[in-house]
Amino acid sequence: MDEILNINNLTKAYDDINVLDHVNLTVKKGEVVVIVGPSGCGKSTLLRCINSFEPIREGKVILDGETINPCKGKLNEVRERIGMVFQNYELFPHKTVLQNMILAPVKVKKIKKKEAEKEALALLDRVGLSGKKNSYPRQLSGGQKQRVAIVRALMMNPEILLLDEITAALDPEMVREVLDVVINLAKEGRTMVIVTHEMAFARAVADRMVFIDGGRIVEEGTPDDFFENPKTERLRKFLDSFSYQ
Amino acid sequence: MGFEVLLKGSNMARLLSGLGVALKISLISVLISIVLGVILGSIMTLKKPVITFISKFYLEFIRIMPQMVLLFLVFFGTTKALGISMSAETASVIVFSLWGTAEMSDLVRGALSGIPVIQYESSYSLGMTVGQTYIHVIIPQIIRRMLPLSINLVTRMIKTTSLVMMIGIVEVLKVGQQIIEANRKSSPNAAFGVYATVFILYFLVCWPISILSKYLEKKWES
Ligand SMILES: Nc1ncnc2c1ncn2[C@@H]1O[C@H](COP(=O)(O)OP(=O)(O)OP(=O)(O)O)[C@@H](O)[C@H]1O
Numbered sequence: 526m527d528e529i530l531n532i533n534n535l536t537k538a539y540d541d542i543n544v545l546d547h548v549n550l551t552v553k554k555g556e557v558v559v560i561v562g563p564s565g566c567g568k569s570t571l572l573r574c575i576n577s578f579e580p581i582r583e584g585k586v587i588l589d590g591e592t593i594n595p596c597k598g599k600l601n602e603v604r605e606r607i608g609m610v611f612q613n614y615e616l617f618p619h620k621t622v623l624q625n626m627i628l629a630p631v632k633v634k635k636i637k638k639k640e641a642e643k644e645a646l647a648l649l650d651r652v653g654l655s656g657k658k659n660s661y662p663r664q665l666s667g668g669q670k671q672r673v674a675i676v677r678a679l680m681m682n683p684e685i686l687l688l689d690e691i692t693a694a695l696d697p698e699m700v701r702e703v704l705d706v707v708i709n710l711a712k713e714g715r716t717m718v719i720v721t722h723e724m725a726f727a728r729a730v731a732d733r734m735v736f737i738d739g740g741r742i743v744e745e746g747t748p749d750d751f752f753e754n755p756k757t758e759r760l761r762k763f764l765d766s767f768s769y770q
Numbered sequence: 771m772g773f774e775v776l777l778k779g780s781n782m783a784r785l786l787s788g789l790g791v792a793l794k795i796s797l798i799s800v801l802i803s804i805v806l807g808v809i810l811g812s813i814m815t816l817k818k819p820v821i822t823f824i825s826k827f828y829l830e831f832i833r834i835m836p837q838m839v840l841l842f843l844v845f846f847g848t849t850k851a852l853g854i855s856m857s858a859e860t861a862s863v864i865v866f867s868l869w870g871t872a873e874m875s876d877l878v879r880g881a882l883s884g885i886p887v888i889q890y891e892s893s894y895s896l897g898m899t900v901g902q903t904y905i906h907v908i909i910p911q912i913i914r915r916m917l918p919l920s921i922n923l924v925t926r927m928i929k930t931t932s933l934v935m936m937i938g939i940v941e942v943l944k945v946g947q948q949i950i951e952a953n954r955k956s957s958p959n960a961a962f963g964v965y966a967t968v969f970i971l972y973f974l975v976c977w978p979i980s981i982l983s984k985y986l987e988k989k990w991e992s
């Protein structure tokens with residue numbers, strides 16, 4: 526498989542404190558990498574470094590052979606190729622579901638409105654929300670908003686999708702409907718980097734697991750190895766904190 | 771009842787042109803206030819201590835000062851002290867714009883800082899440029915947040931224009947008084963008819979505006 530994303534020796538500091546410390550990570554085309562780790566270990570920061578929302582101190586991020594952080598070209602053209610879904614959906618509140626979805630394709634990719642709408646409706650249908658196309662975000666449940674946010678990102682046909690704790694703000698009964706969408710995307714062969722605290726989901730969706738602690742990658746491996754035979758004490762402790770025996 | 775004086779001669783037309791003067795002053799002031807308020811409000815979100823201090827001081831000063839005092843200060847004060855001669859209308863527009871700019875800038879600042887950084891990022895992450903993000907994502911949200919409140923400001927301004935007669939401008943209320951004075955002998959009841967008419971005129975202007983603001987508020991609440 527081809528390598529699509531390469532994070533090379535990345536160091537990120539806030540006020541001279543390294544929150545990411547010489548991180549190396551590669552993602553292959555079609556691969557699903559799931560990142561876990563304790564709160565504050567730098568997971569969100571890593572995702573934000575990938576599409577240059579954060580300047581970095583050292584190292585670089587390479588997307589398909591092109592260095593994108595530090596970014597020499599146009600940031601918007603790079604971000605167009607990277608989909609991102611946030612914990613709190615961040616839909617545009619003044620636009621309907623359909624308008625949310627077609628805004629960037631029409632304005633950025635210059636796709637005809639009719640065509641964009643057709644594509645949007647097909648995607649909405651796939652996540653069971655075609656009935657909501659004219660609703661405003663405030664009229665949707667959290668789970669519905671998050672599904673819209675995912676398909677809105679898909680409208681741009683990104684080469685890679687970054688998901689940052691997309692179920693952390695949801696009521697428990699809505700988590701499933703959102704994660705099912707992500708599992709289907711994985712089956713289709715979408716390239717994704719996912720940050721989550723849902724361990725069962727992580728195990729089901731991941732091709733590779735990555736454990737970050739204190740800004741460093743402490744351990745990585747296949748889901749089976751990762752969950753069954755953690756090599757480091759830190760990962761074992763972290764995984765233990767999710768079980769109640 | 772005293773309404774008959776309004777039918778005499780050009781009295782009703784004079785009253786209406788008085789209303790026109792009031793509307794003209796408030797309209798020009800509103801336009802200036804919007805432009806300057808948007809600029810000042812945007813600058814305020816930069817959170818530079820000096821700018822914050824000056825704009826806070828300005829806002830508080832304008833809010834504490836009765837409009838009438840401000841009007842006297844600008845009209846009599848500057849003409850005397852600085853030797854600048856300005857028409858009463860210019861002085862009124864300046865005072866109303868000072869007031870409107872202060873209020874507008876506070877509205878703009880509030881609306882802008884109410885939009886979380888991550889809304890911008892959500893737009894950028896879709897590949898939108900900074901310009902596209904402002905045009906399609908940020909500004910529409912700001913307008914929705916601000917419009918109902920700025921419309922209220924417009925009605926408040928129209929009502930407050932009745933003060934400008936204190937510096938000699940013949941607006942609707944002043945015309946009303948003149949008509950009552952002139953007809954003191956022939957129709958001693960004119961006061962009621964004239965003031966009632968002035969009341970209705972203000973109402974006819976302000977009511978649709980406040981309905982519009984209520985409608986927009988309902989339509990956009992989120
Ligand atoms: N803007 C900032 N300024 C200073 N420090 C920051 C800033 N943003 C994040 N940090 C710090 O960087 C570290 C990593 O934060 P990050 O948000 O990446 O953690 P995380 O792994 O995503 O945590 P969580 O699971 O709680 O979301 C934390 O210690 C945090 O306090």
Ligand SMILES: [Mg+2]
Nearest residue numbers: 568569570690
């Ligand atoms: Mg995080």
